[in-house]
Amino acid sequence: MSTQAIYDAIMEFEDDDVVEAVKEAIEAGVDPQIILNEGLIGAMDEVGRLFSIGDLYVPEMLMAANAMKAGMQVIKPYLKGDDGGKGLVVIGTVEGDLHDIGKNLVSMMMESAGFEVIDLGIDVPADKFIETAKTNNAGIICLSALLTTTMTTMGETVDAIKKSGLGVKTMVGGAPVTEEFAKEIGADGFAEDAGEAVVFARNLLAS
Amino acid sequence: MAVLLPLRFRILHLMSTKDTGVTSAEIMQELGSDYGKEKQFKKKAMEGHLISMRALGLIEVETVNIDDYDIVLPDNRPVVITGSSAPNIIDPKTGEDRRATSSDIANIANLINELDGFDVFSISTLAQDAPKGQISVSRFYPALKNCKKPVRSNTPTIKDLEDVLELGAIIAGGKEAYKERPFINHHYCPVVSPLTMDVDSTDAVIYLTEKGLPVYGTIVPNAGMTSPMTMTGTLVLGNAEFLALSTLIQLIRPGAPMIYAVLSTVADLRTGNYAPGAVETGMLQMAHSQMARFYGVPSGGYIGLTNSQINDAQCGYETGINTTGALLAGSDMFNMGGLLGSLMAFDYSKAVIDNEIALMLKRMKRGMEFSEENLCLDLIHEVGPGGTYLDLKHTQKNMRKMAFYPKVATREMRKKWEASRSTAEERAFEQVNKIFENSVQKTFPAEIDEKIRSNFPGLVKGDMVW
Structure with a gap:
């Protein structure tokens, strides 16, 4: 089980699909840290790249961020320590x-x-x-x-x-x-x- | 007797105008407008006033400094005003973008005195050198001291507003004299779209309306951010917000003069940047002007702004297209002079070119001057095929009043132009320098100035420094 479905759901700005994909990945035993880094943050890095070259517009960036946040809510209890520790x-x-x-x-x-x-x-x-x-x-x-x-x-x-x-x-x-x-x-x-x-x-x- | 042919273009079908009005009224009745989150307009208070708005037939009496400069809407339309409150200025000597000061305001006031296209001086910049507690008087004092035309701008707090009114009263020779002929026009942005009212600005509008002093508000929905991403959705929302502000003002002082000033824009959603120079801004202004006519209120506001950071072709086409659209749709008032980069910096050459655009708009508004005499049927007969009109008395009699002769635009042939190879910006700057070479600062009588300075200790000098 990879994190591709989570990544794709964020790229499609579908909050519900992200939540579902994160739940499925957890059930399949994927390391929560990998779900976070490769699925959620990985997709947001790509969103950031596409935004910086002008392919994505601001509303799309916001929708992706919302979808990412929805996924974060699901994964949060499974993460050890803080939520990424960036401050x-x-x-x-x-x-x-x-x-x-x-x-x-x-x-x-x-x-x-x-x-x-x-x-x-x-x-x-x-x-x-x-x-x-x-x-x-x-x-x-x-x-x-x-x-x-x-x-x-x-x-x-x-x-x-x-x-x-x-x-x-x-x-x-x-x-x-x-x-x-x-x-x-x-x-x-x-x-x-x-x-x-x-x-x-x-x-x-x-x- | 010449008959003026009205130049008026409708962007909204008549039914759309009514639909917009009804939908806006519904928005206000269902949602109200959030005033500082606590003082919500009550549904009951809205009813009746929304309906009565149409029948008011309001006329705004603008501010007055000297008789020659009296501005009355709608009689003097189109009224052209400078853009206001930019934090920066493009330094006229170095060309660098820097913070503006009170001396810059004094200089700009002297420039505006000499530019006939501008009717009102909205204080173009902030004053970085303002002493603590004197942010607003440090702007209004140099403006009023140096400018012969009515002055317009805003204040951040009621305390600042009271200081500015005190300044006005000293100049006028007393509170009553000032009230009789207020030469400051107050302007605020009391609505924060969507459907929220800013507390400090709304308080200022209430304060001035209660006192019967000139005030109006600009409403600025931004499609895609603070209003729907359709032209009509933004029109309906901005219109509803105008109705909310009008209701508030009319509840305080029924019959108070109004200006329908909505600067609807479309956000550039590639970046989220504010885009007052967008063509949709002009289209929305046209539609709002039509709504204003539907309510019988003079219209206008910030139109003809540019996103360009320098005085270039983008400046010209953004200001030109949007102001022309607004004029043809019947806008009465244009806040358009002198600012670059979405209201962030004042530029002298931009002010001069905007003055020329203003004069062209006024010429266009004057229209074709239709009359039997102006049809010149006899003259056409007299000159006949192949003749010339160049040496006729008729031509000489009409040539200075019929055509507008620009000072910035060049009409030279290539060879002659090549001697200087000057750009419009350079020619505009030549005009600026010429104005300042001959400029004599206008000032208050000594006793008034002394009184002002003793009332506001430590106040900026407020003099022209070129």
């Missing part, structure tokens, strides 16, 4: 800003790359970011802003996180946010898009 990320849109599409995209991509993500949603005050990161021992806090007028709040939030004394790293993103701005406000990282955010987060936690 915990707290993410949210800064206070005063209600926009969340970009943030959701980053959140989903990080989850499908094996990060554990706590998504605090929109309009998140600085202390909520800090409190959640502290309680869950997060490695990274990701801040999002769409409005040019809420970018200043982003700076204040990064400041507050630094002052809190937590060892957590900060990453920022959103349409008006640039690498230069990220440096200006003292954030540890900046990503242009969701794919870049995942790569950056991996590097940030490895450093």
Whole structure:
């Protein structure tokens, strides 16, 4: 029994088929770690490749991530230790800003790359970011802003996180946010898009 | 007496207009609109007001600075406005993209004074040098100090809004005088599609509506992301959101002037990027304009934006196609001047070219000026076959008012053009430099300026620096 059926079901964005294929593989005695790496993450790597060359569009990437997540729910109890061990990320849109599409995209991509993500949603005050990161021992806090007028709040939030004394790293993103701005406000990282955010987060936690 | 032939193109069949209206009303009645998750519009409050919207026949009285610059909708349509609130500017000296400052706002205001195509100055950029707590006054002060035209923009908080209103009152000589003739037009994006209302922006709209000051909102559904991936689905949703905002405003102050401003776009789903320059943006604006006419409300908003990062051919065709479509469909107001890269950076040469596009749109709106005299039957008879019209008094009498003579577009023959080999962007920059060579900064009387500066200690200088 291979993991091909799981891989194929993700490539076809069929949540139910992924769940069924993962269950069948478990029953057939396939090593859960192989189901995860070759089936679920293997398919998401291919999705990422196809997206980067422009063959897949954003909705397809999201649907694949959802299908992968459905499979993850089934396999999770069978995995030893943590769920891939890539680190915990707290993410949210800064206070005063209600926009969340970009943030959701980053959140989903990080989850499908094996990060554990706590998504605090929109309009998140600085202390909520800090409190959640502290309680869950997060490695990274990701801040999002769409409005040019809420970018200043982003700076204040990064400041507050630094002052809190937590060892957590900060990453920022959103349409008006640039690498230069990220440096200006003292954030540890900046990503242009969701794919870049995942790569950056991996590097940030490895450093 | 010339009769103006209306240039109007319908993108929606009459029945589709009604269907869209009815479907939007159904969406609002069934779903309501989520205002900060807690203050949901109640179904009861929606009924009646949705119906009365059509009969209001609303007229928006825009802002006023100086008599010559009074703008009234729909009388002065099409009204052309600069694009607003870009964080960056393309530095006019180095060509580099950098954060914009309050001096840039003062400079841009002086440029806009000289560009006849623009009727209202929506503050083009943010001001990075704003002192703490003065983000908004650091934008409005240089704009009002330097610009002769009405000023428009937004504020992030009620405190900022109150500061801006205080600034207006000092300039006008008191709160009542300002209210009598408000020269600031406030604009917000109170709706976060789908069907949600942003708390701070909605609070600002409520605050200004209660005070009877000019305010309107732009609604921005993004097909494939925040609205359905069909043109009509996005039209229906954006229309429903306009009805939600209208209902709120009309509940607060029945008869309050409205502008139907919806910037529906289609997301580029290859990347998820925002695509205001897409041709579908223009098509949706045309359809929304038709819906606005159905309700009897002036229409328009952000149309003619570009995704291009430099002032190139893409800039020209994205702005040109979408504004022309909107004009032909009857849009009254165009927020279109000077911004690159989906509203991220102001560019001087783009503003000059947009000014030329604005003047061309206004010429197109003027139409054919049909009259018996203008048919020139006698003249055609007189000149006869093979004659010339070049040396006639009739030609001389009409030539300056009939045609629009562009300053940026070249009509030179190849040989002459080769002497400079200039591009449209370079010719636009020549115009910018010429304007600043002769520019004399407009400013407030000394006592008003002193009063402003003592009210807002540490405020930016707000002067032109070129």
